[in-house]
Amino acid sequence: MASDIKAMSAELARDPGSVVFLELGEALRRRGQLEAATSVVLGGLEHHLELVEGHDLYARLLVDAGDYRRAQQVWGGVLERSPRHLGAHKGLGFLAFRDGDLETALEHLESALAADPTDESVVRGLQTVRDAAAEAQAEVETAAETEAATEELAGEEHIFAGLEGAEHGLLLVDDRGRVLGGRLLGVRDVDVSDAVAAFLAGAAQEAERTARMLGLGDWQWLVAEGPEGNVYVTPPTAETLLLILRDRSVPSGRLAMLAERAGDVARQWLEGQQL
Amino acid sequence: MSTAFRQALDGITRVRGVRGAMLVAGEDGLIVAESLMEGVRGNAVAALAASLQKRFRQAMEAAAVGNPHFLHLQGGGGTLMIVPAPDGILVVAVGTPDMNVGLVRLEMLRAAESIS
Numbered sequence: 001m002a003s004d005i006k007a008m009s010a011e012l013a014r015d016p017g018s019v020v021f022l023e024l025g026e027a028l029r030r031r032g033q034l035e036a037a038t039s040v041v042l043g044g045l046e047h048h049l050e051l052v053e054g055h056d057l058y059a060r061l062l063v064d065a066g067d068y069r070r071a072q073q074v075w076g077g078v079l080e081r082s083p084r085h086l087g088a089h090k091g092l093g094f095l096a097f098r099d100g101d102l103e104t105a106l107e108h109l110e111s112a113l114a115a116d117p118t119d120e121s122v123v124r125g126l127q128t129v130r131d132a133a134a135e136a137q138a139e140v141e142t143a144a145e146t147e148a149a150t151e152e153l154a155g156e157e158h159i160f161a162g163l164e165g166a167e168h169g170l171l172l173v174d175d176r177g178r179v180l181g182g183r184l185l186g187v188r189d190v191d192v193s194d195a196v197a198a199f200l201a202g203a204a205q206e207a208e209r210t211a212r213m214l215g216l217g218d219w220q221w222l223v224a225e226g227p228e229g230n231v232y233v234t235p236p237t238a239e240t241l242l243l244i245l246r247d248r249s250v251p252s253g254r255l256a257m258l259a260e261r262a263g264d265v266a267r268q269w270l271e272g273q274q275l
Numbered sequence: 276m277s278t279a280f281r282q283a284l285d286g287i288t289r290v291r292g293v294r295g296a297m298l299v300a301g302e303d304g305l306i307v308a309e310s311l312m313e314g315v316r317g318n319a320v321a322a323l324a325a326s327l328q329k330r331f332r333q334a335m336e337a338a339a340v341g342n343p344h345f346l347h348l349q350g351g352g353g354t355l356m357i358v359p360a361p362d363g364i365l366v367v368a369v370g371t372p373d374m375n376v377g378l379v380r381l382e383m384l385r386a387a388e389s390i391s
Contacts, residue, residue: 118333186339199334206330207348210323214316214369216350223347224331229340231331245338252347 005031012040017047025057034064052078056087068095086115090122093129102133114176117202127194159269163262169245172236172266177201181269184245187228196243204233204241221259223252230255236263237270280308283366283386290382292374294353298390299365301325307364315369320355324367328357345380356380360387 008024021044028037038061045054055078062071072095078088093108109126112119159181160166168185177198186192211219221234225248232244232255242263244255280298287296288310295311297320304325309317328346335343346357351372356379358366366383 118330184338190339192338195337196334199330199337203327203330203334206323206327210327210348210355211350211353213319213323214350214355215352216348216355216369217352218350220349220351222331222349223345224335224343225345226335226340226343229338231335231338231340231343245340 012044016043019044019048019051021048022051022053022057025054025061029057029061029064034061037061038065050081052082052085053087056085056091059088059091063091063095068098071095084111084115086112086119086122089115090119090125093125097125097129097132102129102136105129106133110176110178113198113201117177117199117205123195123198126198130194160262160265163265164258165244165246170262171197171200171243171245172269173197173200173241173243175201175204175239175241180240181266184243200233200241200243204235207233221256223255225252232256232259234259234263236266240266240270242266277308279390281310283389284308284310287366287368287379287382287386290370290375290378292371293368293379294371295320295369296383296386297321297324297367298360298386299325299367301328301359301363301365320367320369324355324357324365327355328359328365345384347376347380356383358383358387361391364390366390 005024005027008020008027011020012018012024021040025037025041025044028040041054041058041061045058048054055074059071059074062074072092075088075091078085089108089112093105093112096105096108106129109122109129112122113126158166159172160170163170168183170182171184171193172180172182174180177200179193179197183191184193184196207219207222211217221232224231229245229247230250230252232252234242236242242259244259244262246255284296287293295315297309297317298307299305299321300307304322306317306321311317327348331346332342335341342359344359348355354370354372354374354376356368360366366386368379368383370379
């Protein structure tokens, strides 16, 4: 690491316009040399003012130094240049969460997830914020409001009421990885709906891309068999995904039949939600 | 291509409707061995199959059902099937929508076992 820093410093000394300042700044930051890292990054930005990754790194250094307000401004500038920038959305989501602004935190983290559905730190962050939002809501609502919310939630979970496995193995998700209805229970009946939904959006995008690029036509469904269960995924509409999870004893043919029925129910439910 | 790899792929491509079979390095999506009909883009199949498998592995791990040992993507005009073998190799097959999926699956599982 030290030799890398030395080599990168030498390269930057030879060519002050080199973009190696990004790597060097990050390396120094990781070593806790915030002052040196900041100096390197600001020096680099003098030559590459339009390089959003440099501003993103500068904002992270500001957070490390405790200057949250300035970091927020810098990340705001990054999003003006690059509205889908992953780092800026993550950073602003963190700052909003720190300030207790859960709604803004959720917006930024959902945008970050849309930018990269595979970023596990975003998935974990989103889960933390969602948990915090749920807790905050529970604290402020009156008993009556809580009851109303519970009824509404129960309604959502029962989109698939009457269908086999509606309580634990059917999930309707939008194309940004948000749960629309249904529920998925993992081992020991832990609710894994949100976690699976977050990954599912990216996986389905990959299925769509694969089918399109390989000339397989529109993707219709995907079956994945695992050691603890089988998963069937299909898009009932262009903007939604339906996932069915069953244990290994249920054959894929039966999953397909169930998916067809659940898909009809989902489409009717979605139509009913429109004004 | 080694004899073992060729034999593994031949069993799959003998099934009617199969347009190609490959062994792919799961980590980087590169081709290890292939037996493809003309017109099948091997590099694209390999890269996309590896990426698709990786994405669904994450979703299935989140659902606590473990790493997938068989994936079947059905499109209106064709089929893609993936079976992960030990050592990070993926057995991949592409075919027509009406190919005998059960038979292909069996041959792919057999191939995965034979190359391990």
